Amino acid sequence: MTREPDGRASRADRRTHNYRTTPGPPVALGQEASDTGLGGFSLLTLEKLSKTYRGSKVRAVSDLDLEVRAGEIFGFLGPNGAGKTTTIKMIVGLFKPDHGRITVDGVDALDRPLEAKARIGFAPDTPELYDKLTGREYLSFIADVFEVPPTERNRRAGQILEIFELKGALDDVIQSYSHGMKQKLAVTGALLHRPPLLVLDEPMTGLDPKAQHAFKDYMRKHCDEGKAVFFSTHILEVAERLCDRIGIINKGRLVAVGTMAELRQMAAGESTLESIFLELTQE
Secondary structure, three states, X not given: OOEOOOOOEOHHHHHHHHHOOOOOOOOOOOOOHHXXXXXXXXXXXXXXXXXXXXXXXXXXXXXXXXXXXXXXXXXXXXXXOOOHHHHHHHHOOOOOOOEEEEEEOOEEOOOXXXXXXXXXXXXXXXXXXXXXXXXXXXXXXXXXXXXXXXXXXHHHHHHHHHHHOOHHHOOOEHHHOOHHHHHHHHHHHHHOOOOOEEEEEOOOOOOOHHHHHHHHHHHHHHHHOOOEEEEEOOOHHHHHHHOOXXXXXXXXXXXXXXXXXXXXXXXXXXXXXXXXXXXXXOO
């Protein structure tokens, strides 16, 4: 291993030997931490996940190994075009990987896609909702899809809408909503069936500071119930403060994963997530 003048391992060696970590074997549904040595059983496992778009010779995602455990908020970071959204779309079943395996709460998402999707709540970065429906009609539709009983759906939606201060607009057509209101409605719909795994693509986009604060608290509460959140973001400060573990992807490959303490230790002197991120993703 070569070293730089300050005694640190060279950037190339740090990327190869320190930052690169892979999860252990897939964890069976309900398997406890004592069985695996992990902090909790796995709610999402990605194994050698790869995707190349038609007409391209470059993999958008390449041999991605990743695990998200029960009880944790996992932040997924990377520059534009790094493969974040492609990864998320494969997890939720919008894209089919070229090869690899996706396991959601013990269910193979490629062999049993409907069962896996039933365990996921998903909110994209730009929600494509049914503009001619009212907010109430949209949530009723989502609740019907996931077979949430009427009394339970009203109670659950009410709790989340209270947080987002969206109750007053529930009977307005979605077409009249701002981007932030659509984002709040999409997240509310994603949470209605109390999914074990919540997958969010840039969830803070369009949310005002008050809504961001309330939603971060709700994400933590969701995980405290033994569930998990997997979300992408460009807001590094949010990821640094909120996430239990962070993964960084660059050019389709996972280049770092761990807690902030682990990432700092790996970085041998880099103290902030911003400095670690720039170190790993610069050309």
